[in-house]
Amino acid sequence: MRVLIVDDSRAMRRIIGRILGDAGFEVLEAGDGQEAIDVLEAQTQLPTLACVDWNMPVMDGLTFVTEVRRRPEWRAITLMMVTTESESDRIVRALAAGAHEYLIKPFTADAMVEKLDLLGLLPVSVGEPS
C-alpha cells in the first residue's frame, strides 16, 4: 500500500514516513495541498491513504481534502488529518469535508498505528517480524 504524506514540515514528513514505512507503506510526500494534488495527478497507482496537515502555505489541508472528495477518481483514497488543530469544531469541519480520521499533534507512533488499525489499513503486523 502507498501513503501520501502532506505536511509543510520536512521533519514531520520524515517522522510520519518512518512510522508508516515500518507499517509497510510505500511513502510519497508533498509540502502543501497543491503539491499533493500534483503528486496525485502524476500517479498511475493512487495511494490508499493520505495523511494531511491542516495549516500549510499555498493550499491548506481542509481545501485539499475538499478537492480530493470533489474528484470521483480519487474517491478510494482514505484521508486522515494529522494536525495541531484540536478544537472540536475543526474536527467536525474536517470530517464533514470528507476526512475519515483525525490525529492531533503531538502524537505517538502507537497512536498513529492505532488509527491505521481503526481504518483497517495495517498491511503488516507492526511489532512482529515480517
Next chain:
Amino acid sequence: MTRVAAPDEALVHAAIEQVWGSMLFSAAEPWPAGVAPEFETGLQAQIELRGDWNGRLVLTCDSGVAAQIAIAMLGVDPDEALPEDDVHDAVGEVLNIVGGSVKGALGGVLALGLPGVSETSASPASDECLVVAWRGAPVFVQVVPDAA
C-alpha cells in the same frame, strides 16, 4: 480585540511538556532558580495566534540545543550533522505543535499562523520568558501580546 486571557506560564509549560514528552522523548524541566540562563547566538522561532487573543509565541535557543532538539525529534544518530534547513524546520515544527496545544487550551476563536525561524544573537529577557532546561541548556519561550 482580545477576548480571552493571554496564555499564562502554566499553560505554556504544560504544552511544552506534552510536546517534549511525546515528540522529543524528554522531560521539560523548569530552569533551576538562582542560575542565570546564558545565551549568545542561536535560533528564534515565532508563531502568531490571531482571533480572540492576538500575539505570538517565541522560542529561542542556542544553535547546538536546536540541533539536539532536531536530532531527538527525528530519531537520528546523535553524531549526525543535520543540514541547517532541517534544524530550522524541526524547531519551527516544535513551536507549531506547542502553539497548537496552547491555542486548544486557550479556548475562544483563534487561528494559528505558520512558524518562522531565523538566527538571532539577541539575548531573550529571561525575566519575561518561561525558561526550560534541555539537557542542561536553556530554552526560552516568551508570550508576546500585540501592542495595545
